[in-house]
Amino acid sequence: MGAESESESGSGVQSIDPDDVDAADILGSAIERREDPALLTGDAEYTDDIELPGMVHMTIKRSQHAHARIEGIDTSEAEAMDGVIEVFTAADLDVPGSLPTGWLLDSLEQVDHPILAEERVRYQGDALAVVVAEERYVAHDAVDRIDVDYDRLGAVVDPDEALDDDAPVVHDDAGDNVAFDWEIGDAEKTDAAFADADHVVDLDLENQLLIPNAMEPRAAVAEYNPSNDELAVHMTSQNPHLHRLLMSGVIDHPEHKLQVRAPDVGGGFGSKIHHYADEALVALAAKRHERPVKWTATRTETYLTDAQGRGHDTHAEMALSADGDILGFRVDTDANLGAYLSTFAPAVPTYLYGTLLSGQYDIPAIHCSVTGAFTNVPPVDAYRGAGRPEASFVVERMVHLAAKEVGMDPAEFRRRNFVGEFPYQTEVAVEYDSGDYEKTLDRALDILDYDALRERQREAREDGKYVGVGLSAYIEACGLAPSELAGQLGAQAGLWESGLVRFHPSGKVTAYCGTSGHGQGHDTTYAQIVANELGVDYDDVEVVEGDTDEIPQGMGTYGSRSAAVGGSALVKSSRKLVEKAKRIAAHQLEAAPEDVEFEGGDFQVAGAPDRSMHITEIATQAYLAHDMPDDMEPGLEATSFYDPDNFVFPFGLHAAVVEVDPATGEIEIERYVAVDDVGNQINPKIVEGQIHGGVAQGIGQALYEGAEYDDNGQLVTGSMQDYTVPKAEHVPEMETDSTCTPSPVNPLGVKGVGEAGTIAAPQAVVNAVCDALDVEHIDMPLKAEKVWRAANAATDGGEN
Incomplete structure (x- = not known):
């Protein structure tokens, strides 16, 4: 365990039958996954597969408006339907019924997050009423018979606009829509670095809202035994014990008499960490009727209600010496928190973001300020990478511009500024455990045949073709620890x-x-x-x-x-x-x-x-x-x-080679190279699969994905017809390799790989496209019209 990949670059790791591996060699072997036969043959059990005797079905009436007062809810027509057992609203609840926040900050404005809205709805999809019926389709039909009288209010969906003085107020308790103000680093030291700089580059950039798209929508089945007061909830969960703890308080049920079980779960990407109103309502319905109750979200519901990711508007500045040293880094971000504070929402744009702004670089002065903003979109929380992709995107876009500013090759600029000795204490609180950043850079450049690639780029440009090379030297923080530190940072749980x-x-x-x-x-x-x-x-x-x-x-x-x-x-x-x-x-x-x-x-x-x-x-x-x-x-x-003593910090160098057609704005990814160091590898085949999946999601953000809302807060990209999830044809063949720098923090020497590709890929692609067109920046997603406009602005000598 721990050797570099034995397969040739790009050939892929070959799976091994476990019977062909000696017991002494089992750790570090690319044996076949034992989970796959059940998943591939249909023998797996997902939540919606569960059928229990006497089971009934639940659906939820959701707000059609992003912001409105509720003048009245008429449920009489739905209640009169054959097969409808009950319709209930917030007025019928006798439990606390408010979802808690699991991460607190000193400046955090905590607001009530009801499981059923009573006076106001604050985003399209906010839950208003519950239908329980004998049949699933009866329950869905009954929801359509519920009549809600709204008094519409103004809506705001952009975090910058939400912080304006004249913006609609999402919560009266937070009249300025500020959820928190937070900062990290040394402002004075950073100001001094900028005062001494020979060059300064700055950039405004957006990290757009993303909608999770797990294979399996969120779902829950609850069953209650009144004789012993035991309640069991089978649900799509990434953390059953946390769901049990939070749910017990929301529905006022003893924790030790509540079982939460996750059967097979078809993907999560962070969206199934959080405690949603829906699973609490299923549990309440089962208790109210003493019958098993099932709820399965439609894909439309997941688009409206699953916690979204990213949502940053950022202004960044980097101070440089004449020789190309990074002297200081200043970042100011407005983060979209959505309508309510989701489970871990306050941590994502603060401690999971600001602490990674040193990237792989030895930066002597850093300061970051973040303002969290309430808006009229669904709650925004962890999505694959959770803060680290946002940080890596800012760092690597700025490094790309900085290299250009001082006239250095982007690979050599990175090499010049890499951290060289470990452990390394950053200026933003964290201490990197181990690393060898030049090794992944050199390996990637070798795979690319980098010098020849640059020469081909020059020749192609002379022929009117736009080829670009984008590098991404990413770092990730995994296994947040120790619990004492997490508690000091605001976590309301041990880690x-x-x-x-x-x-x-x-x-x-x-x-x-x-x-x-x-x-x-x-x-x-x-x-x-x-x-x-x-x-x-x-x-x-x-x-x-x-x-x-x-x-x-x-x-x-x-x-x-x-x-x-x-x-x-x-x-x-x-x-x-x-x-x-x-x-x-x-x-x-x-x-x-x-x-x-x-x-x-x-x-x-x-x-x-x-x-x-x-x-x-x-x-x-x-x-x-x-x-x-x-x-x-x-x-x-x-x-x-x-309880580990520290985080672990995987890293790597990803590179994208693209050709851009300036006449159409179309982008072709010709090559994608990923060299990752995740410490010792327990199973190289599984590592490779995680890299592939992560890169696919990262490319999705770079080129295709983004939640779009109109001025009324209505989701414009509310289905797969409008929100592009990358398909096989959109994902290039990946050339993968690895180096190994074991972590000294844990007995396995492992570092974590599940989010690496998603953290690395977006800026690799964006850097490549900007390199091809010789433009400063294009905001994601890089759709054809946007790229076409940037290409023509650059050709005409105008602003891109």
């Missing part, structure tokens, strides 16, 4: 992870982890980790996660934390278990524990290889308990709560 490893008397193993996978391949990678630690067969390890009744506690899956934090918890538990097993083995082999060695699953007395026992034999003996050390309890299992 540790739990892992339990249990031997059964037969020698088989079950590993329980508090994470909750939704496509990442945890069943495979966790089994590889545990099998390696215990020296047992990979096929003998079962992995369980995603169920609050099975796992005592857990913090879920997001922020590329699963391997670094969840995997490390399993390592810690496995090693505790081995230590207990060693004492049992020493006792039965009549040796001192310090004289017993463990390797590959075997305990043997040092110098006497014939005196040995396999760990599976020890497991049997531990449960028989016939011959145990004094004062040792029977059984063989161990639990750990792992």
Whole structure:
């Protein structure tokens, strides 16, 4: 584990049958994912697959306006329909019914977030009333029979405009629409750096709102047992324990009598972290009627209500020396928070954004200020990368301009300013654990044949063709930790992870982890980790996660934390278990524990290889308990709560080569090269898959995606007909490679890979297009008309 990729660049990592891998080599092998057969054959169980006896269906009446007073809600026609069991509104609720915020800032303006709107609606899609019916289609028809009398109000959707003095007020408690003011870095030191600069570049840029598009829409099925007051909610969740905690308060149900279970989940990308009104309403409906209740969002609902991502308007400035050193960096961002504060919304444009503004560079002075703005769009929260893509985009666009300003090749400008020694303390609070940034740059340049590519670019330009090369030296922060620090920053939860490893008397193993996978391949990678630690067969390890009744506690899956934090918890538990097993083995082999060695699953007395026992034999003996050390309890299992000492910081160099047709604005991505360093790789094939998926999403943002609203707050891009999700034809073949710089922070030396491609890709593509056209900037998405205008402005010598 930890060697560079053995496959040739671009050829792809080849999957291996687990039966063809020796147990000693299981960790670091590209074995096939064990999850895939069920997913590919239809045997997987998604939330909407769940059918329970006596189950009824729920739908939600949603606001058609982005901002309005509610003058009245008439439910009589819906209630009179055959098959309708109940229609209820906010007036019928007798529970707290307000969604909490899980991250607090000193300046945060906390506002009420009702699960059913009572006096005002604040975005198109805000929930107004609930229908419970015997059949799904009856429930949908009944929603259309609910009549709402609105008094429309002015709406605002842009964060800059929301902060204007004459903007419509979203919340009376926050009359200026300011959710928070926040800053990081040293303003005076940064001002001094700019005063001493030989060059200054500045840029206004937008990181547009994105709509999550998981394969599976959000869904929930709730069942209530009145005899013991136990409530079970099966739902599309990335963190069941957090959902259980928050939901218990919202619906006033005891946490220990509430089970939250995530069956197979078809993608999340951050949108299934947050606690939404919908799942709380399903749980309430099940309690009200003492029958199982199912709700599954339509795709239209997800476009209107899923927490959106990004939404930054930024002004950035970079101070430079005559020789091309970065002296200072100043960033001012207005962040769109939407109509309400979602679960972790305050953290995303602050601590997950501002702390990454040093990028891969040794920048001696940085200052960032962020103003969070309430607007009349859905709540804005974590979306794949959550703050880090926004930071990397600002840094890498500015570096692209800075290189041009001082007349340096963009690759050499980056090399000149890279951090060189680790650990590295940035000027924005975080300390990078390890890295070798030049190595990924050199590898990418070698794959590209960079010098020849630049020569081809010059020749193409002489022939009237516009070829561009865009580089992106990204960095990511994964596994936010330790919990003490997270608490100081405002988190209302610990960010540790739990892992339990249990031997059964037969020698088989079950590993329980508090994470909750939704496509990442945890069943495979966790089994590889545990099998390696215990020296047992990979096929003998079962992995369980995603169920609050099975796992005592857990913090879920997001922020590329699963391997670094969840995997490390399993390592810690496995090693505790081995230590207990060693004492049992020493006792039965009549040796001192310090004289017993463990390797590959075997305990043997040092110098006497014939005196040995396999760990599976020890497991049997531990449960028989016939011959145990004094004062040792029977059984063989161990639990750990792992709280890392620091984040981990994966990094890499991505490059895009494009050709732009100035006559049409069409962009062709000719090549895409990704060289990533994610520390030790548990399964290189899964790493490659995560990179591919992330890059596809990043290209989607660069070229195609963006939530658009009209002046009334109506979503214009409310379906896949209007909101372009990249298809196979839009995604180029990727040439991937890797380097390995293990992290010293966790026992696996891993860093995280789930969001790397999404963080790296947008600016690689934008830099390439701007390089091709020799223009300063084009805001994403780079649609054909926008590129055509920029190309013609540049040709005419005007402003782009």
